[in-house]
Amino acid sequence: MTGSFITFEGGEGAGKSTQVKRLAAALQAKGIAVVTTREPGGSPGAEKIRALLVNGAPGRWDALTETLLVYAARADHVGRTIGPALLADKWVLCDRFTDSTYAYQGAGRGLARETIRRVDAVVLDDFKPDLTLILDLDVGTGLARAGNRGAAESRFENFDRDFHERLRQAFLETARRNPDRCIVIDAAQAEEDVATAIWAAVARRFGL
Numbered sequence: 001m002t003g004s005f006i007t008f009e010g011g012e013g014a015g016k017s018t019q020v021k022r023l024a025a026a027l028q029a030k031g032i033a034v035v036t037t038r039e040p041g042g043s044p045g046a047e048k049i050r051a052l053l054v055n056g057a058p059g060r061w062d063a064l065t066e067t068l069l070v071y072a073a074r075a076d077h078v079g080r081t082i083g084p085a086l087l088a089d090k091w092v093l094c095d096r097f098t099d100s101t102y103a104y105q106g107a108g109r110g111l112a113r114e115t116i117r118r119v120d121a122v123v124l125d126d127f128k129p130d131l132t133l134i135l136d137l138d139v140g141t142g143l144a145r146a147g148n149r150g151a152a153e154s155r156f157e158n159f160d161r162d163f164h165e166r167l168r169q170a171f172l173e174t175a176r177r178n179p180d181r182c183i184v185i186d187a188a189q190a191e192e193d194v195a196t197a198i199w200a201a202v203a204r205r206f207g208l
Contacts, residue, residue, distance in 0.1 A: 002086065002087065003086040003089050003092060004086075004091045004130050005086060005092045005094070006093050006132070006202065007093075007131075008093070008095050008132075008133050009097070009103075009134045009135070009174070011139060011164055011171065012142050012143055012157050013137065013141070013142035013145030013146035013147075014135035014136070014142055015135060015145070015194060016096070016135055018191060019133075019135065019191075019195060020036050020038075020095050021036065022191075022195045023093055024093055026199055027202075032091055033089070033090040033091065034090060035092045036092075036093045036095075037077070037082065037092065037093070037095070038096060039070075039077060039095065039096040039097055040053050040074070040096075041077070042077040042094070046074070046081075049069055050073060054154075054155050054156065058155060058158050058159050060155065063105050063109035063111040066105055067116060067119060074124070075123050078127065097132075098120060099134075099182075102116055103171055106170065107173075108159070108163050108167050108170070109163075129181065130181075131202065132178070133182075133185055133202075134172070134174065134175050134182055136168070136171065136172065136187055137168075137188055139161065139168055143161075172184065
């Protein structure tokens with residue numbers, strides 16, 4: 001792989017999709033070719049699986065089934081979108097990746113970390129982002145923001161408050177476990193300030 005792979009992580013309403021767009025624009029202004037994508041989704045097949053995951057009642061799937069669906073989508077996404085872009089020397093910015101599985105299906109829904117790791121090893125064979133930006137935000141604020149987006153694709157937002165608190169702590173634990181890869185960004189700041197902090201982290205990591 002010759003391009004750079006940056007992922008954005010965090011709970012509901014943290015502003016990841018907005019910041020993906022802002023960072024893409026900043027990189028393009030530097031003459032860097034950028035592909036923006038998301039999970040679950042990011043390829044035609046993965047988008048079809050996304051519809052199964054983000055719609056319906058919270059209890060629609062058990063944790064293991066949900067994880068297998070996520071990784072089926074991820075396999076297609078990496079094979080058809082992320083991998084080819086990196087091989088073409090493009091930068092890939094992805095809204096969620098594997099860390100979200102450890103948070104949502106692991107910490108959130110109680111699936112054993114080792115089970116997720118074993119599935120991940122089969123599907124990704126140790127493929128990881130070059131940099132992960134974790135947008136950290138108070139759960140109440142994030143859910144309020146997410147609620148303003150409307151009812152579409154709201155399955156995970158409808159899990160209880162404790163679920164979302166577990167997600168937040170899981171993402172922070174991911175940052176503690178992986179200090180060389182992960183940087184925590186305070187997402188409670190104004191949008192412009194969050195973008196500035198993200199650019200500073202990216203510029204420092206990649207020498208821009």
